[in-house]
Structure formats: C-alpha cells, structure tokens
Amino acid sequence: MRSAALSAACAAALTLVLAGCGTGGYTSGGSQGAGKQLFTKACGGCHTLTDAGTAGTIGPNLDDAFAQARAVGMTSETFTQVVHDQIWYPITTTSTGAPGMPKIDTTLPLCADAKPGSFCVEDQGAASDDIAAYVGAVAGTGKSAEKPTSGKAIFQTVGCAGCHTLADAGTTGTVGPNLDDAKPSKERVIDRVTNGKGAMPSFSSSLDPQQIQAVADYVSSAAGR
Ligand code: HEC
Ligand code: HEC
16 A cells, blocks of 8 residues: 555656646755755654664655665656655545654744754755655665675565565565466576566666576575475
C-alpha cells in the first residue's frame, strides 16, 4: 500500500515536472547540508533514513520507499519533488484510518508560533526545499549503507522483493512471477537481471557483476525450497 502511494505520488510529480508546472514550488536550490540537520530533527523520529542515521518506524522507511523507484530509473530530481509535496500536502488520514503524516505546521513549526527552546524554523519554504533536496539525493541510494554482497540481502533490498514472491527471502511481490513456482536456473536469473524483460527492468547499471552473480546464485538455490 505504501509503495502504491509512492508510485502515485511519483506519477503526479513526474507530470508536474514534465509540464514545467511551477505552482508546486519545484525545488532545485535547496542545501543538502542544512537539509540533513533539519531532517534529523523534524522527520527522523518517524522515518528511517540510513544516511541521516535515523530509525523512526511510525512512517515508511524512506530508503525502502525510494530504492525500488530508483532501481527502475526514477531520478533524485523527481524524488525531491515528491518529498517537497509530501511535506506541504501530506495525507493526514490514510485509507486504513491509521494516522498519516502531520501537516507542515507540526513537522516544521514556525519560530514565531513555537514555544521558546523547542525545534522551529524561520522559513518553511526554505526548510522544506533543503530537506527535499537532501532526502531526494540520498534516500534509497544505499550510499552510506554497506553495499550488500550476499545474494539474499541484494534480493531483499534492491527492488526484487516488491515484484516477486520468494518464501526464503520472506517477500510477497506479485508484479512478476512467483519465483518459488518458476524455479529459474542461475543462467536465467543472470539474463533477466542483466537484460530485464517486459515489466522487469534491467539492473545492469545498479548492480555490479559480482552482485548479479550473488543474487543469481541465491535465487536459483533458494527458489522452491
Ligand atoms: C509524526 C510522524 C511523522 C513525521 C514527524 C514525519 N512523517 Fe513522513 N510520514 C509519516 C507517515 C505515517 C507516513 C505515511 C502516510 C501515508 O501512508 O500516506 C509518511 C509518509 C512520508 C513520505 C511518503 C513515503 C511513501 O512511501 O510514499 C515521505 C516522502 C515523507 N513522509 C517524508 C517526511 C519528511 C521529509 C518529514 C519531515 C519534514 C516527515 N516525513 C515527517 C509520518 C511522519
Ligand atoms: C518492477 C518489477 C520487477 C522487479 C523490480 C524485478 N522483477 Fe523480475 N520479473 C518481473 C516480471 C514482470 C517478470 C516477467 C518478465 C517476462 O518474462 O515477461 C520477471 C521475471 C523474472 C525472472 C524469470 C522468472 C521465470 O519465469 O523464470 C527472474 C529469475 C526474475 N524476474 C528475478 C528478479 C530479480 C533477481 C530481481 C531483482 C534484482 C527482479 N527480478 C526484479 C518484474 C520485476
């Protein structure tokens, strides 16, 4: 449900960007350094983001939320727009009735209104630009995290999980074939991951050859177990 929400948001953001629509305040000049500090204070309590060292679990893990979209070719610019829109126009009540994300006056309270000594910002526009530039650049890149080398970790983190069911990895995606049923050979996994096919993207630019070998070894031996 969360990745569906993200895809919808991405599609909306893409449309905005492609249409050159400036009303959302498309951001390109935010400062990532300032954004990191602000993110840690304003967002990290609810969101996990490896680069910022935050581990909140009330909202979605932002590395997971963006890794899959990044793997299929979405750019940092698009994510920056998505994050910016999410800060300004959060869905405050979700379809499940669970509390969504608070409004900007709660996440980035203005100093003019805040209690003395509590976290606040002078300018919500600048603060949201900075945070969006920062999160857009780092979320889902795995830049600060160790690059996964075990086949299972690769499978679970680079996007395969969102599309494929594989019991050993604990994944339940249904966009692509159930790999426990397909029981692909190692050669077949290497071919699909390298070249993609149909709705499956190629991973040849996001995974190095050792990682492709590792994930192929893993899938061909774990599938159907
Ligand atoms: C009180 C907790 C809370 C705070 C603080 C918070 N968020 Fe969220 N955030 C959430 C929840 C809950 C959701 C999921 C809402 C939904 O499902 O629509 C969410 C969703 C998101 C999403 C969409 C992720 C996806 O998978 O679609 C982004 C991006 C995001 N938040 C960024 C931020 C940023 C940036 C900040 C800081 C300015 C922030 N959040 C502060 C709780 C929070
Ligand atoms: C965006 C969704 C998506 C992602 C991400 C994805 N796949 Fe796929 N995958 C598919 C679809 C759809 C097919 C069926 C393609 C076809 O044959 O037309 C497929 C086919 C395959 C097959 C062939 C299965 C068979 O029928 O023998 C393998 C193996 C596979 N994927 C492994 C992976 C691995 C490993 C990853 C991660 C590195 C991955 N996929 C990421 C959607 C995805």
